[in-house]
Amino acid sequence: MAGIEHVISVEELLPRKGNDVRTEDVEVQVIEKDSPRQQWLDELEKAGDEADQKTGPKIQKVPFLLRDHKDVAKYFEPRVVSLGPIHHGKPKYRKAEKYKLVLANKFVKESGKAESLYAQIEKKISKLKDYFNEEVTAKKYDDEKLAGMLFVDGCAVLQFIYYHEAEEKFKDKKIKNDQVAFWKHDLFLLENQLPYQLLEDLMELSEKKETLQDSMDRFIENHANCKDPKMTSSTEKPAHLLDRLRTRLLFLGDEEKKRNNKSSTENIEGDWQSYRNVQELRAAGIQLSPSTTNSLADVSFSDKSINVYPGYLYLPQITVDDSMGPKLLNLVAYEMCPDFDNDFGITSYICFVDSLIDHPEDVKELRKGKILHNLLGSDKEVSQLFNEIATDLVPNPEIYADVKKQIQKCYSSKWKTWIAQCYNDHFSSPWTIVGFLAAFLALALTILQTWYSVRGSPSDSKDRSSPAPRIPKRY
Structure with missing residues (x-):
């Protein structure tokens, strides 16, 4: 009938089993159960069902966009030890298996519940298996083998974290x-x-439960380089250690959130950014200062109009060493996982810092501002590191948007820039002050000398104004 639309259901799109049926407009063909076409249709249905399911992030391989990048692929491979099923059994990690067994054995003995520990893992293996992406477990390991692997690896990791503050125990x-x-x-x-x-x-089953939990807290705080170890990072249960580290790195307390919200400027229009790096900001008089916390989300800008400097950019303090590149790249890889719903906080931070660093001189300014502690080597290496790990990353445009707009507004204010440049050139150190005063004194003396040469000295004018002495006549 005219005006009436026929809505086609999913069932009508899929072929029906049975003999060939030919009608006036529709031809339905027989599809074998295991035919390539039926397998394709089953995969299509499965993909739709998985997309509709609300599950947490699963342990999986690094997304191919990062894995295929030749400059950063090295950051995702274990150096000495494999944990979990993805790299298990590779020949180059066999030596570390001995250390895992030693640590796991010590953990079991100190827990006092050897049999119940393994029984608990074996009992929950179906649930634990769901924390992994299916492609890394289903095809390689049955439940019994996976339970044994996770038991040894889990015990070894907890014992290692328990030992990490006492090196003599490792010896x-x-x-x-x-x-x-x-x-x-x-x-x-x-x-x-x-x-x-x-x-x-x-x-939970160990007799030293509280000690292990305290060790875990200190271990995460240590790797997050936190100033205040008493801060609570989150009430949500983490997916794994990397997830807990990410949460801690981005955690902001209530006071910091209020301060950062106050520093935002809602009425700033546009997203134009004409500054390129730290050197240009410093040349415009914008100063760098450490944030009150080491949270990577604690980035703010303060426009101090009554100060000599036009503004202050507050950044968290970071230590750059050999572990920083792998740590940040794996956090980025985690944020890129398709089943992890997040705000790309780590990715956005890396891109923001990379926008401030173009040359080794930019790293030097960050060091002078006590923002960056360089344990990697030269400033050139740090510059190359951030330029390397930020390649092809896509940040969240909303994060740091207000900070960038405030920086641009301050950077575009010419009179503030001129005042700041004058201060930097002539009053930034005792030597520049002495030089400025010497130049000013020389200029003043030159002006006085010129004035005297044109007008004459006061004594000369006095002589000209007084009457000439009378010479007595002689008779």
């Missing part, structure tokens, strides 16, 4: 310092993660 187990350093590196790789639920289950 007792003949684990050298270089091995300890690489273990710390490997614990925060996306492909090396264990479900946090596994670690909680093992801690």
Whole structure:
């Protein structure tokens, strides 16, 4: 009938089984159960169902956009130890298996509940298996093998974290310092993660439960380089260690949130950005200052109109060493996982810092402002690191948007820039002040000398104004 539309259902789109049926307008063909066409249709239906499911982020491989990048692919491979199923069994990690067994054995003995520990993991293996992406577990490991692997790895990780504050305990187990350093590196790789639920289950059954939890808290605080270890990062249960580290790095207290909200400027229009790096900001008189916390979200700008400087950019203090690149890139890889709904906080921070660093001189200014502590080597290496890890990253445009607009507004204010430049050139250090005063004194003396040469000295004018002496006549 005219005016009436026929709505086609999903069932009508899919072929029906049975004999060929030919009608006037529709031809339905027989499809074999295991035919390529039926498999394709089943995968299509499965993909739709998975997209509709609201699940948390699962442990999976690094997204191919990062994995295929030749400059950063090295940051995702474990150095000495494999944890979980993704790299398990690779020949180059066999040596570390011995250390894992030593640590796991010590954990089991100190827990006092050897049999119940493994029984608990074996009992929950179906649930623990759901924390992994299906492609990394289903095709390689049955439940029994996966349970044994997770049990050893989980016990070893908890014992390692428990030992990390006492190096002599590693020496007792003949684990050298270089091995300890690489273990710390490997614990925060996306492909090396264990479900946090596994670690909680093992801690819960241990007789030293509270000690293990305290060790875990201090371990995360240490790697987040936090100023205040008493701050609580989140009430939500993390997916794994990398997730907990990310939450801690981006955590802001209520006071910091209020301060950053006050620093935002809602009426600033436009998104034009004409400044390029730290050197240009400093040339415009904008100063760098450390934030009150080390949260990577604690970035703010203050326009102090009554001050000599036009504004202050507050940035969290960071330490750049050999572990920073892998740590940040794996956090970025985690944020890029398709099943992880997030605001791309780490990615946005990296892109923001990269926008401030173009040359080694920019790194030098960050060091002078006590923002960046360089343990990597030269400033050129730090500049190359940020330029490298920020390649092809897409930040959240809303994060730092107000800060960027405030910087641009201050940067575009010419009279403030001129005042700041004058101050930097002539009053930034005792030597520039002495030089300025010497130049000013020389200029003043030159002006006085010129004036005297034109008008004459006061004594000369006095002589000209007084009457000439009378000479007595002689008779």
